[in-house]
Amino acid sequence: MIYSIFKNQVFIRNGSWIPPTCAKNASFLRIISALVVRYESGIAESRHWFKTSYLINTIGLSPQSAVSVSKKLHFETSKQPDTVISFLEKHGFSKAQIRNIIQRWPESLLCNPEKNLLPKLQFFYSRRISRFQLLRILAVNPSVFRTSLDNSIIPNFNSFKEFTGCDDDQVLLAYKNDSSILTRKFQSVFAPNLAILKESGVPESTIIVELVLHPRIFSVKPDKFRGIVEEVKKLGFDPSKRSFLTAVQAFLQLSKSTWERKIDLLKQWGWSNEEVVSAFEKYPKTMMFSEQKISAIMSLFVDKMGWKSSYIAKRPVLLAYNLERRIIPRCLVLQALLSKGLIQKFSLNFLVESTEKKFLQRFVIPYKDPYLLKLYEQKLGLPE
Structure with a gap:
């Protein structure tokens, strides 16, 4: 505390004191205590604001990130952080890369760069590693500096x-x-x-x-x-x-609970225990896809396209492809062909798994329909 009570006297750190008659007044002491707490809080808030402001204005952190990072640091002047930033800039790190390093390792701003950072950089410089790749990777994962x-x-x-x-x-x-x-x-x-x-x-x-x-x-x-x-x-x-x-x-x-959730999810789509095991044996990554991805793809295949769930279980690699960039655009082209009676038989495997070139050669180019290509390119997000 900024003050102390000793032998019925209240002493303030700047050397002044309050006489005993006032010190005996409980209300007066509560007022003094409140003022002191407010004073100390103001100092703490001022220091916190300085750190946060520095992180925002000098490093470019967002206000939310700056608040989070500032809680892990203690500095009252910009001298040491400026030294670290200057060192990193000198060695070729961009502002964005420096920002990444500080977000992942806030304490880096308080380290001794010549002692903590330079020897590691010199070691990597001595190896056959491109400077561009080195800086990019260290910015993403600065753990080695510690x-x-x-x-x-x-x-x-x-x-x-x-x-x-x-x-x-x-x-x-x-x-x-x-x-x-x-x-x-x-x-x-x-x-x-x-x-x-x-x-x-x-x-x-x-x-x-x-x-x-x-x-x-x-x-x-x-x-x-x-x-x-x-x-x-x-x-x-x-x-x-x-x-x-x-x-x-x-x-x-995957934890046991995650395994159980994904098995239950696949069963909800009609897979039997045997089909779940078989799918995992055929394509182990099946169980590593997120539950959201599995549900979204199964919903498209089964609910919207009307394909049997058991077919997907026999070909689980179909769950691996990107929904927005591959599956949806190709399914829309197929639906257009089916609605116009231009196609009767097709292979789902080929539809999804074929390369871009082979897909266009099989489902777009032969029909000479500008609408098909336009539909496909729009869903891919390509410019017209």
């Missing part, structure tokens, strides 16, 4: 590269997908799980590709990882095929 260079970054970088045989820029790509590639010990976290896959017959080439693209699935505890690998084997997945690791990824990413 990690020990000698104890973590360098040994993990070298271990990852030695195992995969990939280029330096691919190590950084893996880091972008999961920061633990460089922030957690590779030999104790990733290596045991990679060994489990090798023992199970997963080709090393497949492991390497997945490690770069989806490193997060390899960062769980080995006991849990081994249990899931064995479960996937029991379901009949072939370790030599890519779908094996996709199934492992699905089991790792």
Whole structure:
């Protein structure tokens, strides 16, 4: 508190004091207390406003983001934040990238850039990584700046590269997908799980590709990882095929409750237990799509187009395609052809899965109808 009561006297920090007769008055003390609290609150509010204003005007954060970030920082002048921003600009980070770094790591504004940031940047500069790619990835995932260079970054970088045989820029790509590639010990976290896959017959080439693209699935505890690998084997997945690791990824990413919700959802669309299992075995990503995506696509196929739910269950890859950019435009063209009696037989698989060129050659070009192409391009959002 700014004041204290001692031997019936009220002392203010600036050295003045209030005589005992006033200090004995309870009402007077309550007034003094209220004024002091208001005074201190005003100081705190002023400091908070300075930080928020700085984050908005200097860095370009939105007011909402600025308030959120300011709660994690304590600075009363712009000296240190200005030093950090100047350092990042000097090394080529754009204003948008600096803004991303601060939003993801607010404390960066208070670090010593020469000590905390420069050594990491110098290490990456020494590798065969393009400056453009380096800045872009570090702006998206600045976790490495908070990690020990000698104890973590360098040994993990070298271990990852030695195992995969990939280029330096691919190590950084893996880091972008999961920061633990460089922030957690590779030999104790990733290596045991990679060994489990090798023992199970997963080709090393497949492991390497997945490690770069989806490193997060390899960062769980080995006991849990081994249990899931064995479960996937029991379901009949072939370790030599890519779908094996996709199934492992699905089991790792989805909680039991999420599995149950998605199974219930598919049953609501008429799938049996056997069809759900069969669809997962054919295309493991089926269970990784959001419930909203599954419902939207099934509604279009079943409710609006009148196709049987069981057909989709036999061809679950149909759920993988983008609803707005592919499925809806193509279905509208098909409906137009059917309504005009221009087509009787068609393959749903070909309709959805074919390339753009093949789709146009099969469903648009032969009919020489300008309306079909215009309808299709409008739904794709292409200019007329």
